[in-house]
Amino acid sequence: MFTWANFFSQVFNGLALGALLALISSGLTIIYGTLGVLNLAHGAMFMMGGYAGYVVFDATGSFILAVAAGALFLLVVGVLLERIVIRHFYHRPHEDQLLVTFGISIVMVEAVRLIFSSLSKNVPAPPLLSGITSLGITFYPTYRIAVVGIVAVALLVLYFVLYRTKLGMIVRAGIEDSEMVDSLGIDVHRVFMVVFGIGAMAAGFAGIVNAPIVSLTPDVGEAILVQTFVVVVIGGVGSFPGAVLGGLIAGEIISITSMIDPAYAYIMLFAAMTLVLVLRPYGLLGVRGRE
């Protein structure tokens, strides 16, 4: 049964999902763009952000502290991972980078499963943001509206860091040509570490923000990772605006298709990706040769 109210709330669902996908994909895409490493553990990082937040929420009961914990924990994990493992893979083939990050993702998922079991965990939305809000035509869960706002702020912060700071300028230059940046006397490897940390933090932040919407399981990152890939392929690898645009498109496709038949959500998403690959092989906002 099609109703405008239903359609409207699905569009809003799409916006919330799209914003989250945009944030996660931005993390993935700036890591890839700068370091040249496709991080297959990105979905697992998203999942770990949720669990880190869950632990802190369980202990303190504060949602804000939980969000901070999810983000900061993943920043630390990202930096450590880059120092210990990833940096040894910059000069190895792409295939090895994929293999090692894939292995890391399995270690992360299975470690979480061992500690927290496969049973789902819940982090409730903070009291201030729980309940429903009237949007005129329909009622809508307040927290989902808040998610759009929270993620929009996070994306703006990321935008500010990337486009308005010296670090951001170095990162964007690194995406274009990291060897050149290195020869200009900038310690590219320190920048790499920071970028990997920020990318991981974006995933972790999204993970805990998403936790009140979907209950946490160790496998929650896998589906997100696949959707993130589609977003990046649609938007164009290494492009921050592309990740945002791709995220919103993917979120709407999933939500609106789900309204008609959830079974076809992935098929439509995939069809959109195929269409982009045929018409614009380098993604909507991608640059030729950046792969």
Added chain:
Amino acid sequence: MPPRRYLAELLTALGLLIAPFVLPYLGFAPNTVNRILVWGLFGIGFDLLFGYTGLLSFGQAAFYGTGGMVAAWLLTRADFPSVWLALVIGMVAAAAVGWLVGLIALRRTGIYFAMITVAIGEVFYFVEFNPLADWTGGENGLPGVPTPSLHLGFTTIHFTTGWALYPFLAACYFIGIVIALRIVHSPVGAVLSAIRDNPLRAAAVGHDIHSYKLTAFVVAAAYAGLAGGLLGVLQAFMPPEAFIFDTSGQLVMQTAIGGPGTLFGPLLGAAVWLSLQDFLQAALDLGAAWKLVLGVVFVLLVCFLRHGLVGGLIDLYRLVSRRSTAEAEAPEEATPIHAAVASMPARRREGDLTAGTVLEAKGLTKRYGGLVANGDIDFTVKVGELRGIIGPNGAGKSTFFKMLTCEVPPSAGTIVFEGQDITGKGVTEVCQLGLTKSYQVNQLFTRLTVRQNLTIAALADLRGRFRLLDLFRSLEKIPGLQDRVQHTLGLVGLTARADVAVSALAYGEKRRLEIGLALATSPSLLLLDEPLAGMSPRERVETVQLLKSIARGRTMIVIDHDMDSLFELVEWITVLQEGKVLAEGTPDQIKTDPAVREAYLGGVHA
């Protein structure tokens, strides 16, 4: 080396025959051995795709599931009478699906390819689970898959479960490995490894790499489809889990553990994986933590053992037998270049072109944004000519060459080669027409030997841009190939180094091989982009002699910065400056041309 020809096949057969008598004593349950065989067969196809062609797919579960579901559906729902035929149909269906998916996924390479295959794999999982649930049984899968039997007239052998099923699976694996070995040793296999090592050069010597990649993708899908069908037979049940991402992931990990690019690596990897799983779960009572342990083992392995277990064993073997190879690899101080070798004839064209024009470029222009790299160049080369191009750095020489070989499309202008307009064609097509170049920076197939490098280039000319009919044919049986390779080896003075890996060559030798790659395609017009770059003075003298011998009966254009060598070598010189033709003439005319002097010495600007 005929005695060793079927060694791998023989050893495989022997191993498969004695396995049921040995493995039980090592604690292997028959069901585990059967599962290892199915994963091993699945992995052969994946190894052809990943280990040999360099395409890392994370979506193989799609084809595994498709083949399995088609076979299982035929046997359980459609009352199909023959298990054998159902398996074959499942395999063909998986291959067909692989072809369609390959058309999309292979539009991109590298990490894009990996991401697309992940996404495609997930789509198959969802399609199987929901829209096609009536056919596939949804989350229940398809139970009741029968096992095959063999009617021999006087008796019937039933392959049921455990060791009774083993001979059937072992036979399937054996056939799979025999076919894969033939593919690897065929011309197609040679091209696949060329694509893995250097796709750019593989295309530039005239191979249609997209079609070859698609071939590898379809072959891998066919193997996956057959393995999927066997999974249903093995379990008497086709599980929907065959489609999940973990299946693809496990295949990738098993192959990486065993050693990619070895064909047998996946089998070894599966043996390690499944026996460790049994061991950790049962003996150590780790429960679900087994996967964590295997994950850690896998990460360590990728970090420290780069070519998997088989690769590690090979490295160990080389380490032990280093003394014998050290002799063979002793660097030769001076590899004599046989300038006297009869020059290899350039390919003969239809009609008499001896007096005509080989190449004519008109108004050739290349703009990069506002920068004009080449502006309005007119350029003509006659048959048999040996032309030199000089110009200061940034004069647009390399851009000019790239346009002539169709690596980059011109912004304006036309290029006519042997009477045919080649403007806008691809580099592969142009090479097939007989125009190719050697690169300024070496573009070799670095993991292969000198002979294999030249073989790949020669194959492009002898077989055309794409050919599948000799997929199972030995390289040795390609008419004219050995002669062509041997001749080219002699021409570039690398006969004594033929079986040395490219990575072990000295720089000067690599430069000569670079020229050899272009030569082996038997071009009627050969472009050489700075063939002398980075060479020692003695190497330069030798290489000039080499180029002179090559030039007999061939049309060549040479770019170089070494004026003295170039003046000695060529008959006619074109000088480029700031993307335009500054002067043309004989070496003597150019030497004294005031405009050229000014361009090089700076003239009034100095």
